[in-house]
Amino acid sequence: MPYTAQDWLISAALLQFPGTLDDGRHVNEADVAHWRDVFAEVRDAGFSDVDLFDGWVRPGDLSSARLTALKEAADDVGVGLPAISVVRSSVIDAANGQANLDYSHRTLEAAAALGSRVVSVGLHQALTPAQKAQLWFWTVEGYKDPDEREAWDLAVARLRELGKHAEELGLILSLEMYEDTYLGTADSSVALVEAIDHPCVGLNPDMGNLIRLHRPIENWEAMAEKIMPYANYWHVKNYQRDEDIARDMYVAMPAPLESGLISYRKAFQIAIANGFQGVICCEHYGGDGLSVSASNQRYLREQVLPRSADYALGESRVRQN
Amino acid sequence: MPYTAQDWLISAALLQFPGTLDDGRHVNEADVAHWRDVFAEVRDAGFSDVDLFDGWVRPGDLSSARLTALKEAADDVGVGLPAISVVRSSVIDAANGQANLDYSHRTLEAAAALGSRVVSVGLHQALTPAQKAQLWFWTVEGYKDPDEREAWDLAVARLRELGKHAEELGLILSLEMYEDTYLGTADSSVALVEAIDHPCVGLNPDMGNLIRLHRPIENWEAMAEKIMPYANYWHVKNYQRDEDIARDMYVAMPAPLESGLISYRKAFQIAIANGFQGVICCEHYGGDGLSVSASNQRYLREQVLPRSADYALGESRVRQN
Amino acid sequence: MPYTAQDWLISAALLQFPGTLDDGRHVNEADVAHWRDVFAEVRDAGFSDVDLFDGWVRPGDLSSARLTALKEAADDVGVGLPAISVVRSSVIDAANGQANLDYSHRTLEAAAALGSRVVSVGLHQALTPAQKAQLWFWTVEGYKDPDEREAWDLAVARLRELGKHAEELGLILSLEMYEDTYLGTADSSVALVEAIDHPCVGLNPDMGNLIRLHRPIENWEAMAEKIMPYANYWHVKNYQRDEDIARDMYVAMPAPLESGLISYRKAFQIAIANGFQGVICCEHYGGDGLSVSASNQRYLREQVLPRSADYALGESRVRQN
Numbered sequence: 001m002p003y004t005a006q007d008w009l010i011s012a013a014l015l016q017f018p019g020t021l022d023d024g025r026h027v028n029e030a031d032v033a034h035w036r037d038v039f040a041e042v043r044d045a046g047f048s049d050v051d052l053f054d055g056w057v058r059p060g061d062l063s064s065a066r067l068t069a070l071k072e073a074a075d076d077v078g079v080g081l082p083a084i085s086v087v088r089s090s091v092i093d094a095a096n097g098q099a100n101l102d103y104s105h106r107t108l109e110a111a112a113a114l115g116s117r118v119v120s121v122g123l124h125q126a127l128t129p130a131q132k133a134q135l136w137f138w139t140v141e142g143y144k145d146p147d148e149r150e151a152w153d154l155a156v157a158r159l160r161e162l163g164k165h166a167e168e169l170g171l172i173l174s175l176e177m178y179e180d181t182y183l184g185t186a187d188s189s190v191a192l193v194e195a196i197d198h199p200c201v202g203l204n205p206d207m208g209n210l211i212r213l214h215r216p217i218e219n220w221e222a223m224a225e226k227i228m229p230y231a232n233y234w235h236v237k238n239y240q241r242d243e244d245i246a247r248d249m250y251v252a253m254p255a256p257l258e259s260g261l262i263s264y265r266k267a268f269q270i271a272i273a274n275g276f277q278g279v280i281c282c283e284h285y286g287g288d289g290l291s292v293s294a295s296n297q298r299y300l301r302e303q304v305l306p307r308s309a310d311y312a313l314g315e316s317r318v319r320q321n
Numbered sequence: 322m323p324y325t326a327q328d329w330l331i332s333a334a335l336l337q338f339p340g341t342l343d344d345g346r347h348v349n350e351a352d353v354a355h356w357r358d359v360f361a362e363v364r365d366a367g368f369s370d371v372d373l374f375d376g377w378v379r380p381g382d383l384s385s386a387r388l389t390a391l392k393e394a395a396d397d398v399g400v401g402l403p404a405i406s407v408v409r410s411s412v413i414d415a416a417n418g419q420a421n422l423d424y425s426h427r428t429l430e431a432a433a434a435l436g437s438r439v440v441s442v443g444l445h446q447a448l449t450p451a452q453k454a455q456l457w458f459w460t461v462e463g464y465k466d467p468d469e470r471e472a473w474d475l476a477v478a479r480l481r482e483l484g485k486h487a488e489e490l491g492l493i494l495s496l497e498m499y500e501d502t503y504l505g506t507a508d509s510s511v512a513l514v515e516a517i518d519h520p521c522v523g524l525n526p527d528m529g530n531l532i533r534l535h536r537p538i539e540n541w542e543a544m545a546e547k548i549m550p551y552a553n554y555w556h557v558k559n560y561q562r563d564e565d566i567a568r569d570m571y572v573a574m575p576a577p578l579e580s581g582l583i584s585y586r587k588a589f590q591i592a593i594a595n596g597f598q599g600v601i602c603c604e605h606y607g608g609d610g611l612s613v614s615a616s617n618q619r620y621l622r623e624q625v626l627p628r629s630a631d632y633a634l635g636e637s638r639v640r641q642n
Numbered sequence: 643m644p645y646t647a648q649d650w651l652i653s654a655a656l657l658q659f660p661g662t663l664d665d666g667r668h669v670n671e672a673d674v675a676h677w678r679d680v681f682a683e684v685r686d687a688g689f690s691d692v693d694l695f696d697g698w699v700r701p702g703d704l705s706s707a708r709l710t711a712l713k714e715a716a717d718d719v720g721v722g723l724p725a726i727s728v729v730r731s732s733v734i735d736a737a738n739g740q741a742n743l744d745y746s747h748r749t750l751e752a753a754a755a756l757g758s759r760v761v762s763v764g765l766h767q768a769l770t771p772a773q774k775a776q777l778w779f780w781t782v783e784g785y786k787d788p789d790e791r792e793a794w795d796l797a798v799a800r801l802r803e804l805g806k807h808a809e810e811l812g813l814i815l816s817l818e819m820y821e822d823t824y825l826g827t828a829d830s831s832v833a834l835v836e837a838i839d840h841p842c843v844g845l846n847p848d849m850g851n852l853i854r855l856h857r858p859i860e861n862w863e864a865m866a867e868k869i870m871p872y873a874n875y876w877h878v879k880n881y882q883r884d885e886d887i888a889r890d891m892y893v894a895m896p897a898p899l900e901s902g903l904i905s906y907r908k909a910f911q912i913a914i915a916n917g918f919q920g921v922i923c924c925e926h927y928g929g930d931g932l933s934v935s936a937s938n939q940r941y942l943r944e945q946v947l948p949r950s951a952d953y954a955l956g957e958s959r960v961r962q963n
Binding site for chain 3: 561564
């Protein structure tokens, strides 16, 4: 049975929860009580599922015993852990590509141990000092993937290797779209996932990453038509936007999912027509992202997702898990 | 009895529904099932009434049998059709003025056949190629009505002619305010409607059209005081706005009705003090306009419209139907 | 028992209610029925408490009999009056400093007569003509406190004098943060309140005033860590914001409390960790500020404030009343 508004898995991102404790230790070293408090805050905001964004805890770096404790903390609080999002750990990073690949493999194993369904990775790299100095890091240019066949081939090979590992573990791998990487446009993302050519590797069509830039952008609806056949997990977030080309002005601001530039009503129609049944993860930058995410979940369940299971579900090009 | 929050007619605009089908035909040629699906989506979003915006179906171009089928589709779904909005079909268009006038007459007849109460027309003309190339078409200048007495007289005469026809059919005609037309400012709009001087011809005080421009704007509250005595139908939408005159910067973004620049609480107080009892149509550009419109309807019913019928209703200068 | 989401005092600001009646008289001269109508509108919007912002009624200028009538109007409608906000009446105003001091004393006495708990004052002065000519007055520079020890000493002395008076009356005094005054940064605000050094004088950490400016701003979270130990009343409002430093572009727009730049979830965690138990006043500029404030109150009670009284309350540096 396809998912409906009632049972579709919607997780909360943990973007607002820091990876460093007040005493300077990494949250991986925290007491289980700290993890439990975070899970409880997310649950109390209205979520029954959490995306283990690795800017918070890094499951790939936890011991087996600590992983069990993390899972127990989630169980105690009553939240599921359907997904892990790995960010800024590109497998083609010039200095750390191999280390990031190893970490991604460990994260897949952690995901299996936690009973997750999907791991999301990307090709975006560390924020530059200039990016860190901005109110919003996306308002200045950052890292760019090189326009070199060799690097692209390496990305294909390493991501396919991760896809095979995911398959062995009963998981799927999702590739997060992000500007100036090989996953930076609809066409380049489709080209990459088609070159990887593995049923367990699809796209995380995080169009919010792309519509917030202070430069011309692709039309989101045209993008959605191209990428949704490959979607297998989805970071949903929205931005309001204005442009004044004659004045070289671009403005973008984090917005509730309902009232931003992307119509998630329409985007989900396109996704469902292309067989999407993946986990949805609510992200929101700036301010009280957790509360906005909770409002976003309500919007999705009340206005966007199908109310009954008798809808026409298209065929995806990738496995949905 | 004057309307209250419970029974005031609030329709949804169909701005997000395209006039062209996937197979290239106009939606006028669609199967009735397609029309029914659109009406059902609007109803499921929370509306019991629909504005037949003619960027979607063009009732004035439907045969009598197809008009009946359209009405039956609405009845089947359970939505009313209190209004038709005709856009970009100016009766003083240099090339198509007479054809637009004829079409407007046919639309009035269609409105009567559908049991509607009001038809909204305007003097805005087709978007320019430059406008179509922008993220938001209103960020560059478009068509302007000529500063010529002859053209203005023609507008007055033809709109009065439509008003008379509306009266014969038991309808009212509403003139949509729009920048750079004779309906582009509060004063020019009042001048036009007073020159037309027909009780069935009033204003559609669509101030949202005017506050989103990338240039200095009229104060909306001062506008409302001038135009509300003539309001007989109302496209409500809102924008958030910032200006930095010293930097020649203007920013405007579609916003929920509650949180944009115009206070609809205050605007309705002014409207009611001037006898307004017209149909309200929720419009919203960009993104999931239908869901935002549904939220806007809730806002109007919960926070803005009178809770009981014992309020002081002023006297309008035009018929409210 | 510390406050919870259910019983924390949250008042509505009256920013949208003008101080001048249609007939030109000041609202202080209005019939009691007018005051009652305003209180009823605020109550119907969802509030049980009102902040007597003195851009509307000026309690410090009401006679004893009229003050009683004002209190009775509030009682009749069923709203409490826990706070009075005095604005743009700086006690160090070059021309009117002594008059403003006298007025502030009278306002404290009025507050006691009304059964209020807190009076908020500030050092911001009258808007300049240039500020009044803008869409948003904060987009151009206004009055600045002088960089002179003598003026600062006078501010300290006069505000301490008001604090002593407040204490005698069983009240507390709160100092509103505002750009370009001695209360314009976190550090200067802490310095001022520490120099005043009176337990009944604390800060109104109105960070919304500071994050809307068209210039670089302090990080709100770093500010909150510094100022919250001194908070004893709180004007809460939020803005969405974008910057593009390379283009010298700053954009800020009034936003719902949930979805603006400041995370009030986090800000209240910091406040509570520093013993905050003060009255919360919902302000919102532009548009339907009262309805947005009502939504903001819901957000605070549903997502931000503690659900039960067993939370860890830190120790404040000032009295909370």
